[in-house]
Amino acid sequence: LCQTLLHTVTPPELRFALLKLFQRLFNCFSTYCYYEITEIDGVNTNELYNAVQLYLSSSASSTTPSAAATSSNRLSLTRGLNSAAITFGLANNDRLADVFNGVSVIWEHIVTPRQSQTFSWRPLPEEKRGFTLRINKRDKTQILEAYLDFITEKANEIRRKNQDRLLYTNSRGGSLDSRGHPWESVPFKHPSTFDTLAMDPAKKAEIMSDLRDFADGQAFYKRTGRAWKRGYLLYGPPGTGKSSMIAAMANFLGYDIYDLELTEVNTNSELRKLLMKTSSKSIIVIEDIDCSINLTNRKKSNNSGGRNSSGSFDGGSDMRTGPGAPGGPCDPENSGNSNSITLSGLLNFTDGLWSCCGSERIFVFTTNHIEKLDPALLRSGRMDMHVFMNYCSFPSLKILLKNYLGYEDGDIETEILTKLAEVIDEAEMTPADISEVLIKNRRDNDKALRELLEALRTRAEKKRLVNRRRRLEAEVEEIAEEEEKRALDSPKEVGGVATGGGDEVEVNYKKGGKEGEEDNGIN
Numbered sequence: 434l435c436q437t438l439l440h441t442v443t444p445p446e447l448r449f450a451l452l453k454l455f456q457r458l459f460n461c462f463s464t465y466c467y468y469e470i471t472e473i474d475g476v477n478t479n480e481l482y483n484a485v486q487l488y489l490s491s492s493a494s495s496t497t498p499s500a501a502a503t504s505s506n507r508l509s510l511t512r513g514l515n516s517a518a519i520t521f522g523l524a525n526n527d528r529l530a531d532v533f534n535g536v537s538v539i540w541e542h543i544v545t546p547r548q549s550q551t552f553s554w555r556p557l558p559e560e561k562r563g564f565t566l567r568i569n570k571r572d573k574t575q576i577l578e579a580y581l582d583f584i585t586e587k588a589n590e591i592r593r594k595n596q597d598r599l600l601y602t603n604s605r606g607g608s609l610d611s612r613g614h615p616w617e618s619v620p621f622k623h624p625s626t627f628d629t630l631a632m633d634p635a636k637k638a639e640i641m642s643d644l645r646d647f648a649d650g651q652a653f654y655k656r657t658g659r660a661w662k663r664g665y666l667l668y669g670p671p672g673t674g675k676s677s678m679i680a681a682m683a684n685f686l687g688y689d690i691y692d693l694e695l696t697e698v699n700t701n702s703e704l705r706k707l708l709m710k711t712s713s714k715s716i717i718v719i720e721d722i723d724c725s726i727n728l729t730n731r732k733k734s735n736n737s738g739g740r741n742s743s744g745s746f747d748g749g750s751d752m753r754t755g756p757g758a759p760g761g762p763c764d765p766e767n768s769g770n771s772n773s774i775t776l777s778g779l780l781n782f783t784d785g786l787w788s789c790c791g792s793e794r795i796f797v798f799t800t801n802h803i804e805k806l807d808p809a810l811l812r813s814g815r816m817d818m819h820v821f822m823n824y825c826s827f828p829s830l831k832i833l834l835k836n837y838l839g840y841e842d843g844d845i846e847t848e849i850l851t852k853l854a855e856v857i858d859e860a861e862m863t864p865a866d867i868s869e870v871l872i873k874n875r876r877d878n879d880k881a882l883r884e885l886l887e888a889l890r891t892r893a894e895k896k897r898l899v900n901r902r903r904r905l906e907a908e909v910e911e912i913a914e915e916e917e918k919r920a921l922d923s924p925k926e927v928g929g930v931a932t933g934g935g936d937e938v939e940v941n942y943k944k945g946g947k948e949g950e951e952d953n954g955i956n
């Protein structure tokens with residue numbers, strides 16, 4: 434009203450001065466401070482505007498009583514391209530109250546038409562949008578900074594939740610895309626979650642709380658001077674859920690996955706470049722690490738034997754502390770070999786200084802043969818958690834029965850449950866094998882249970898036979914060794930060359946026979 438009045442009775446200069454004076458007077462007597470957060474700050478997009486919009490949209494759509502009390506009953510709804518969630522927004526010129534650390538504030542969304550005569554290098558939206566934050570003057574110093582930080586963090590979290598996660602791969606073999614990225618991505622839509630994962634519930638809960646602590650642990654990692662990363666080694670027979678666990682982890686934390694194909698990486702410096710191009714809040718996966726590459730062969734230039742013992746690794750750690758000129762001519766890994774990536778290069782990737790270029794990252798290695806890994810990789814502190822994914826146990830079986838056949842606790846007759854419990858450990862069936870049986874019979878629950886019990890019994894019987902044969906073979910071998918030892922201890926008896934040679938042939942023959950039989954037995 435004042436503005437209109439001024440507009441009609443005064444020349445522009447005087448009008449401007451009066452308006453300023455009036456505003457100052459108003460500010461002096463007002464108990465509030467007002468902050469404007471415009472959508473476009475000069476020519477740049479104001480990140481804070483987007484953050485506030487996301488934050489308020491989550492408050493506005495929340496139904497919990499503790500959330501911001503909205504005075505608005507008109508919300509705008511949007512869903513972005515490829516976005517999984519609907520975003521609620523404040524409609525134009527609407528207000529919303531919020532409470533932060535016990536202090537009440539008011540947000541107002543203001544939209545005004547933009548004057549068309551303003552010149553700009555880039556096209557501006559026709560409307561000028563902004564949020565006005567009203568805080569009581571006495572609360573200003575107490576909360577403003579912390580409140581804006583809180584909003585930014587919350588917005589990032591919402592953004593991550595709403596976006597589809599991505600699965601990256603380096604399958605292009607080192608070549609870059611048009612934007613210079615070595616990683617290729619596809620939307621990650623794996624449905625595996627910790628609910629669907631069949632494993633010991635206590636172990637599952639431990640992993641989940643470990644992941645939660647990791648994700649919430651920024652202050653801890655800062656305080657202790659540690660890089661904000663964590664390593665998991667998942668090991669166990671094929672089909673026990675190692676890959677499913679990685680997908681469950683990503684879904685649980687809302688992280689992207691980088692599936693690193695080591696065989697596509699030629700040098701350690703290429704590996705480093707790949708690491709530098711990964712984003713925070715991601716899981717970097719190397720599957721089947723024992724097969725990917727001969728990781729025990731760390732320094733080919735001065736190592737003629739190929740396989741290097743773990744003992745010499747500590748001597749080789751010079752590559753981590755003083756890599757010289759990585760990628761340069763002195764770099765032994767760049768000796769022209771098509772795949773000269775080394776264990777120390779990999780450890781540098783996960784553990785050394787380079788691993789900290791970015792934060793909040795989880796490294797996951799999987800293997801079927803933990804015994805084949807170099808102890809340097811298993812040393813404590815390298816991989817923070819070693820998770821053994823075992824054959825299906827009874828608690829895991831119950832999870833599969835619930836997921837595949839819809840059985841809750843108490844739905845299955847105790848008699849059948851006892852029978853299943855009796856054979857499940859001995860049968861050593863993987864969750865993958867069991868899910869096969871359940872999927873095949875999922876239209877008939879009774880049949881599924883019957884077939885499962887049958888399959889478990891057959892498997893258990895087979896295992897029993899194999900174990901019995903192994904025991905017998907071990908006994909035979911033991912006897913043969915004893916005989917051989919006795920023959921060596923009493924030289925008089927070994928006097929005849931023919932006798933000694935005969936013994937040896939016999940032992941070798943038995944050993945050879947055993948190996949052949951074992952192959953048949955396992956298959």
Ligand SMILES: Nc1ncnc2c1ncn2[C@@H]1O[C@H](COP(=O)(O)OP(=O)(O)OP(=O)(O)O)[C@@H](O)[C@H]1O
Nearest residue numbers: 629630631632670671672673674675676677864865
């Ligand atoms: N623990 C489990 N819980 C639920 N489903 C499982 C589990 N383990 C295996 N499965 C089922 O079996 C299939 C294969 O499992 P997955 O690929 O996770 O095994 P893996 O341990 O990674 O095997 P590999 O060592 O061969 O890579 C999955 O699609 C999943 O449906």
Ligand SMILES: [Mg+2]
Nearest residue numbers: 675676677720
């Ligand atoms: Mg796998």
